[in-house]
Amino acid sequence: MNKSTLALAVAVGVLAQQAGAAGFLEDSKASVSSRTMYYDADVREGASTAANRQRETAEGLKFDYLSGFTQGTVGFGIDAQALVGIHLDGGRGHHPLGNSNSFFPSDGDRSADEWSRLDANVKARFSKTEAHLGGGLAPNLPILIANDSRLLPQTFEGGTISSKEIDNVTFNLGQLEHASGRASSNDTGMAVAGGTQDSNKFRYAGADWKVTKDLLLQYYYANLEDYYKQNFLGLVHVYPIAANQSFKTDLRYFDSSSDGKNGDPGYFFNNNGGYAKNINEVDNKTWSATFTYTLGGSAFLLGHQRVNDDGGFVFLNQGSLIDSNGRPEGAGGSSFYSFTDATVGSFIRAGENTSYGQYSYDFASLGVPGLKASAAYLYGRDIKAKSGVGDDLNERETDLRVDYVIQTGPLKGFGTTLRHGAYRGNTNPDQDQTRLIFNYTYSFL
Numbered sequence: 001m002n003k004s005t006l007a008l009a010v011a012v013g014v015l016a017q018q019a020g021a022a023g024f025l026e027d028s029k030a031s032v033s034s035r036t037m038y039y040d041a042d043v044r045e046g047a048s049t050a051a052n053r054q055r056e057t058a059e060g061l062k063f064d065y066l067s068g069f070t071q072g073t074v075g076f077g078i079d080a081q082a083l084v085g086i087h088l089d090g091g092r093g094h095h096p097l098g099n100s101n102s103f104f105p106s107d108g109d110r111s112a113d114e115w116s117r118l119d120a121n122v123k124a125r126f127s128k129t130e131a132h133l134g135g136g137l138a139p140n141l142p143i144l145i146a147n148d149s150r151l152l153p154q155t156f157e158g159g160t161i162s163s164k165e166i167d168n169v170t171f172n173l174g175q176l177e178h179a180s181g182r183a184s185s186n187d188t189g190m191a192v193a194g195g196t197q198d199s200n201k202f203r204y205a206g207a208d209w210k211v212t213k214d215l216l217l218q219y220y221y222a223n224l225e226d227y228y229k230q231n232f233l234g235l236v237h238v239y240p241i242a243a244n245q246s247f248k249t250d251l252r253y254f255d256s257s258s259d260g261k262n263g264d265p266g267y268f269f270n271n272n273g274g275y276a277k278n279i280n281e282v283d284n285k286t287w288s289a290t291f292t293y294t295l296g297g298s299a300f301l302l303g304h305q306r307v308n309d310d311g312g313f314v315f316l317n318q319g320s321l322i323d324s325n326g327r328p329e330g331a332g333g334s335s336f337y338s339f340t341d342a343t344v345g346s347f348i349r350a351g352e353n354t355s356y357g358q359y360s361y362d363f364a365s366l367g368v369p370g371l372k373a374s375a376a377y378l379y380g381r382d383i384k385a386k387s388g389v390g391d392d393l394n395e396r397e398t399d400l401r402v403d404y405v406i407q408t409g410p411l412k413g414f415g416t417t418l419r420h421g422a423y424r425g426n427t428n429p430d431q432d433q434t435r436l437i438f439n440y441t442y443s444f445l
Helices: 003-018
Strands: 029-043 053-066 074-089 114-126 129-137 155-163 169-180 202-212 215-224 228-242 245-258 283-295 298-307 353-362 371-383 393-405 415-425 431-443
Touching (some): 074 129
Antiparallel strands (some): 029 431, 114 129, 129 155, 155 169, 169 202, 202 215, 228 245, 245 283, 283 298, 353 371, 371 393
């Protein structure tokens, strides 16, 4: 039993004795969320096989229980989550065998019929500081974003602290030890794309400073032991022009370097499938600038991202980990803090210059609240070839998205999302991807 699990078990025992305390039950919240998803990934090159045409449908169910806090100077509580994925359609012939980044876990030449997991963490609150210890953690920070783009969410196990003791400043720090993939029933250690060895120590610390109501400054430091160290600086400013008009500036800078065993043979390779100045070593600087002009229901976004020539951008990604039988763990699928984290592509290889734009419209301006649509285009060029010689490579992607959430009536809150991405380039095979998602959450506490 690891330290986090032992601490969780002890804390649950203590909480069981205090469950009747005012606040613990009275402030509890419980809900069941349903997500039905059709996923179609069509690789447009090569022979027509299960490896390049995936068409599957599944149902995801998520139960969340969030307790209140016990009374006293330090209040205690517990958060619990149960997840289950049920395969509905699209078996043999439409499931990529052994693909660790698959929408569903594999069972031979088809998807598993179902998979599930149970997570829980204990929490404590003192003044304006809150701590969590255990599983089911879903950070949403510049240096780590829990992925929730498929059927079930990615979660982490460890300890986190968030503090707002200083007005307009939020401090975040933590240490994570395991990750649970979106298509997996178990947890694993952590790694990066191409990393084949587990790391059980991801530490981070940073702060969000709301300088004014329109200006946010951010700094974060992260360290995945034996893989990388990373510094992040961010600035977000919104300039209000009129009641329904504004101009937003979003600046981001990442500086990542090697740590510990990173660079040893067999520890890390492929650098997101691209060139690396020092083979097997993390070495990257990435900056981006995004500008959004909003007028009524319309939003016009333009931006540029630059990845330096020494190596690709790095972030937590367990997709290359394998189990004791040499099979993928099913822990693939991660998010990172960039507009270029698109439907299909990532646009984060060494040397890559990516220009991107998006137009979105909120139909509430036309009297249809809950309906939104967007179209985006990304073009990445100057990508260094994997060998470091030859012509530079390029890639591009067009993304379309429509969302609608019912606003009134017995189905209030029922949401529908349709996403389509078309990727073309000479770094990866061309691919068209379509996702149709139905979401509904019922709260009964």
